[in-house]
Amino acid sequence: MSITYQSQDTNFSLKNRRLISQWIKTVIAKHNKQLGNVSYIFCSNSFILDLNQKYLNHNYFTDIITFDYCSDNIIEGDIFISVDTVKDNSTRFNTNFNDELLRVIIHGVLHLIGFNDKTTKQQKQMRSMEDEALSIYYNNAD
Numbered sequence: 001m002s003i004t005y006q007s008q009d010t011n012f013s014l015k016n017r018r019l020i021s022q023w024i025k026t027v028i029a030k031h032n033k034q035l036g037n038v039s040y041i042f043c044s045n046s047f048i049l050d051l052n053q054k055y056l057n058h059n060y061f062t063d064i065i066t067f068d069y070c071s072d073n074i075i076e077g078d079i080f081i082s083v084d085t086v087k088d089n090s091t092r093f094n095t096n097f098n099d100e101l102l103r104v105i106i107h108g109v110l111h112l113i114g115f116n117d118k119t120t121k122q123q124k125q126m127r128s129m130e131d132e133a134l135s136i137y138y139n140n141a142d
Helices: 017-030 045-054 081-091 098-115 120-141
Strands: 002-008 034-043 063-067 076-084
Touching: 002 017, 017 034, 017 098, 017 120, 034 098, 045 063, 045 076, 045 081, 063 098, 076 081, 076 098, 081 098, 098 120
Parallel strands: 002 034, 034 076
Antiparallel strands: 063 076
């Protein structure tokens, strides 16, 4: 049972992997789930656009695509994150890159746990869960 980090079509390398992995495990446990195998793949806009077109029939950039392989209470999946879009969004939302990246990292896990963001109500709940998870990260990072 592990969390892995890779890069595809980008030279991005995640810092603080050990701290981030522990944080992800804490959030999963908080929701009474168990960690299976979760892979983070950091990629370019063109790479994620290709995935979006191929698997979701969407013709636009996105910051994250989550492939869910969960069964029962075991959290498993592949989480693709476009570093380019995260950078653009950090500028757009006036946040720093690392904060935006952490939000997207945990957003993927929250999808695997079972939270959605299709409706306005779900989006509010997702944002609340992200904020709660980020507070756990920042409280432990000190």
